[in-house]
Amino acid sequence: MGNGRIGILTSGGDCPGLNAVIRGVVKASEQLDYECVGFLKGYEGLHDPVRYINLTCKNTTGILNEGGTILGSTNKGRFAATVGVDDRVELDPELLAGVKTTIDQLGIQGLVCVGGDGSLAVAQQFHEYGIPVVGVPKTIDNDLSATAFTFGFDSAIACATEALDRLHTTAASHERIMVLEVMGRHAGWIALHAGIAGSANVILIPELDWTYEDVCHKILDRESRGERFSLVVVAEGAELPSGGHVGEAQAGAQARLGGIGQVVAAEIEHRLHRETRVAVLGHLQRGGSPTTFDRVLATQYGAHAVRLVVEEKFGHMVCYNPPEIDSVPIMAAVNRLRTVNPEGSAVQAARALGISFGDRPVSLSPFTSNLEAAEQLVDGYDAATADDIEMDAEFVLEMAEAAAEEALAE
């Protein structure tokens, strides 16, 4: 059996690039004369019943650009180590003992666990129990600490950006407001990056409190300049102005988020009396072929994970510390979600372009005469429906007056 055996499993929500990591691990292992074993359906294949396949360069050929994972994955089952942000649930000691027996009996020298925050929290408990593990950071949500990027994120934002490009043309043709709901759990990375790349007008993320007034304000401001359509991106985990998230609680697992797009679209339509439509991107963001960036990142992660096993750097996770691939203790990456910095450069750049986060009134464009914009804004406001419109006539007028005063002062 050459130098020994390396195990690998893919756990949690799938994402593009998982197969690229598997291939990277297998190829790098064979180069060093190690055999590879792939456990099926995440951690579940490690015990009762043990389910695995032998992986070789030959039987993994052609998978680099395939979405999904040839090993299968799950985000439910017996290995729930976290059920929410900053939560720790101890794994059953009998389960841990069973996994240790599997690893010992198969002669696995190191187990490569490819997963997000929850799955790596499991890997950390394996490590504490004496099971030799190394981690690889995966998730479309990009919410893992200690790495600049997880693989899967770039593919997800490519998908969301394409969706925005498509929504753009139909929104413009029909002069509608389009709301796109994207994934990301409690982090706004997908919404932020896709929103910037897909030229959204409003981006709503969990990290910033927002109001319907400010969202509608932005839409009206665009209308005042003759832009009679708007694109709103909302992260599934964004908190409603009234508090709380939209989704369903699940027993023994993280809440399933989703549905906020519909809520936001309905409220905008109600307040502005403008045709508003919603698109929910859902699992399209997790499927399909990885982008070039994700292929390169995932391949490097796979190769580097093998190196960690060979060097017996157990309890570590590979990470991207641009421009290099590096490693950190798994503990540094889990139980502390990496969320968007509201003062960070991406948010600042978006604001500089006039993208609204729904958290403050828009300032009128420096490129339009303020007076002209203010007049248009008042004209554009349909007084006939004022009684119906819960969005404040007063607010619009106040803004118009302030702008007019400013313009006169110039």
Ligand SMILES: Nc1ncnc2c1ncn2[C@@H]1O[C@H](COP(=O)(O)OP(=O)(O)OP(=O)(O)O)[C@@H](O)[C@H]1O
């Ligand atoms: N075998 C399992 N049994 C129970 N729970 C599991 C199992 N595998 C993964 N999970 C849970 O599924 C969830 C998702 O896993 P993970 O964090 O690795 O993926 P993710 O892509 O980041 O997705 P998420 O945003 O749902 O966390 C976590 O809460 C994790 O604990």
Ligand SMILES: O=P(O)(O)OC[C@H]1O[C@](O)(CO)[C@@H](O)[C@@H]1O
């Ligand atoms: O596949 P499921 O169980 O619906 O999980 C969806 C969740 O998984 C992710 O796609 C990846 O973590 C999240 O963005 C989303 O909230």
Ligand SMILES: [Mg+2]
């Ligand atoms: Mg996660």
